[in-house]
Amino acid sequence: MFKINFKNILTLFLSVFNLAIHPVYGAERSIDKEVLVAAPIEAVWQAWTTKAGIESFFAPEAQIDARVGGAFHIHINPLGAAGEKGADDMRFLALQAPTMLSFDWNAPPSLPEVRKQRTFVIVRLAAVDDKTTKVNLHHTGWGEGGEWEKAFTYFDRAWGNVLANLKARFETGPKDWSEWMAQLKAMMQVQKK
Template sequence: MRFVLSALLSLAALFASAAESGIELAVTVKAPVSEVWKAWTSSAGITSFFAPEAEVDPRPDGAFHIHMDPYGAPGMKGADTMTVLAVEPEKLLSFTWNAPPHLPQARAQRTVVILRFAPDADGTRLTLSHVGWGSEGEWPKARTYFEKAWPNVLKNLQTRFDTGKPYDWTDWLARLKQLHAQDAAKPK
């Protein structure tokens, strides 16, 4: 028995030392789990707080395409070709994720985002874990980018439910159109 306990403790220590640090965030959203779940697992839900365009198919290997720039070229719209990894309805959603277009080396690879949904006295406790970070090249820049971006996404989610209104992407889309028009007008 002592040997088994010792072996289990050694194994636990090995796994603990192998664990990497990820981005870990948690928020309370003033809405039932079912509503917060829909916000993350439907195209209409994503466009209500996260991005102006999305394609979401909430099943393993389903699409999780989040377009921050719907006018961008294919592969440059945002999280263009991400994939749902795992689904446990109203409890867990995980999907692949990539770096923003200005970090092409990191963007060519994928990380993993895991969302956990739990009832809370004030609505839903949502926990976001973003893991799979490398340590060289553009990886530190990509991680720093998402350490700033994910809190904004979660704040937008909270605001969406606090106000009862989806995010209005009108100004964002107008700025993007203007930027794309300026890029198109530049001499090649």
């Protein structure tokens, strides 16, 4: 007969807690970010699912085909060689307008072993009111050790920047990429020497 007492309750609690954090049995490691955007949900949806929208906050160049299996190519470095522009050859995995989109994702070219593989991003939008949208970003599918740790750290920072740019896009206007492009051109000139 199982007796309900403090020791049994504590043992059960610790067992459940251990499952929640155990690296083999527990929850998948993920990056989770959230931001409130001063824009209607439809406008935020368009920002994530159109070429003009992506180029207004995420990257200076994009190829977007907002359908399942469609292109979600985000070129942080449009001057780079094929395969080194940023999120090359990414695809939409699911779209539920105007509340959810997901896509596969890769690591930057500086992490070549991890770049060969894919992680997954889910973006959820929720209307707070007519003029405000809550954006939740969930990035999962991470491996362990080596370049995976570097990629996780990189994207933990990068997604915060992307969402800050999204917020700013609706507060002060689309991002001006001219300074970024000038820096890229200067870096490429140095590399050629």
